[in-house]
Amino acid sequence: MTDPATPPEPAAHQKIDTSVPHSARIWNYWLGGKDNYPVDEQAGDAYTAVFPGIVTIARSSRAFLRRTLTYLVTEAGIRQFLDVGTGLPTAENTHEVAQRLAPEARIVYVDNDPMVLAHARALLHSSAEGATAYVDADVTDPDRILAVAAETLDLGRPTALILSNILGHVADHDQARSIVSRLMAALPSGSHLVVDDGSLGVDPVFEQAQAAYNDSGAVPYNLRTVEEITAFFDGLELIEPGVVPVTRWRPDPGSPAPETVAEHGGLARKP
Ligand SMILES: C[S@@+](CC[C@H](N)C(=O)[O-])C[C@H]1O[C@@H](n2cnc3c(N)ncnc32)[C@H](O)[C@@H]1O
Numbered sequence: 001m002t003d004p005a006t007p008p009e010p011a012a013h014q015k016i017d018t019s020v021p022h023s024a025r026i027w028n029y030w031l032g033g034k035d036n037y038p039v040d041e042q043a044g045d046a047y048t049a050v051f052p053g054i055v056t057i058a059r060s061s062r063a064f065l066r067r068t069l070t071y072l073v074t075e076a077g078i079r080q081f082l083d084v085g086t087g088l089p090t091a092e093n094t095h096e097v098a099q100r101l102a103p104e105a106r107i108v109y110v111d112n113d114p115m116v117l118a119h120a121r122a123l124l125h126s127s128a129e130g131a132t133a134y135v136d137a138d139v140t141d142p143d144r145i146l147a148v149a150a151e152t153l154d155l156g157r158p159t160a161l162i163l164s165n166i167l168g169h170v171a172d173h174d175q176a177r178s179i180v181s182r183l184m185a186a187l188p189s190g191s192h193l194v195v196d197d198g199s200l201g202v203d204p205v206f207e208q209a210q211a212a213y214n215d216s217g218a219v220p221y222n223l224r225t226v227e228e229i230t231a232f233f234d235g236l237e238l239i240e241p242g243v244v245p246v247t248r249w250r251p252d253p254g255s256p257a258p259e260t261v262a263e264h265g266g267l268a269r270k271p
Pocket of ligand 1: 023024061062084085087088110111112138140163165166169
């Protein structure tokens with residue numbers, strides 16, 4: 001299967017709200033993208049005025065995603081990817097990294113932001129041998145995600161679930177854990193989970209900036225302790241080096257000594 005048809009326009013009830021900053025658009029701003037509005041730029045600048053390190057976190061997180069995808073394709077033999085909380089298209093999107101290494105790779109992207117939906121076409125430039133699809137769905141509805149993903153992925157085959165900077169949008173930790181469990185339960189042995197998220201207990205200035213952001217009227221984002229992030233991998237086999245600052249997860253050979261960032265991530269295999 002090649003590219004599915006043009007993704008649907010956002011429904012009337014899903015108008016892009018340019019009055020409130022959105023995480024997809026602010027993240028895009030920090031990543032150096034152009035798909036954002038003045039309200040996002042202002043919120044992003046207010047954040048960096050307190051904690052400039054957020055830009056390093058955002059970029060380190062994308063680099064972590066690239067390295068985990070490379071591991072998944074080249075070492076774990078994974079060819080199917082379910083990327084929930086995709087974000088706006090940027091450099092090195094999941095399908096670009098995966099299909100560069102394995103053109104037959106199949107990728108399903110999931111997000112609930114109408115702006116991401118409007119830009120989804122850029123996520124759907126699949127290789128001829130593989131497939132990409134975009135699902136407009138909420139992470140809190142794993143059953144719907146799985147049902148629609150099954151139209152593109154064979155969920156009887158090992159699949160990598162990617163949850164990169166999305167679980168903080170689910171305020172309740174037990175609910176977030178249950179979403180991860182529900183999604184992983186539907187995937188067979190040999191499937192993998194990638195999670196990375198902003199971490200508590202590393203940098204008080206980061207936490208101060210995040211608290212101010214959450215009080216600003218933006219959709220809040222909840223940082224989690226390293227223990228809480230690690231708990232998302234319960235029942236799975238963590239691949240070395242485990243849950244670590246993302247810069248320390250198998251850094252590229254020859255890269256400078258990684259700095260510690262308040263963004264922890266890991267990769268695990270379902271036994
Ligand atoms: C901080 S961005 C992360 C983007 C990308 N995963 C990355 O790490 O570069 C968070 C993404 O989660 C999406 N998101 C937020 N709440 C969501 C929800 N309830 N269901 C699905 N996606 C959601 C946002 O629209 C945004 O694209």
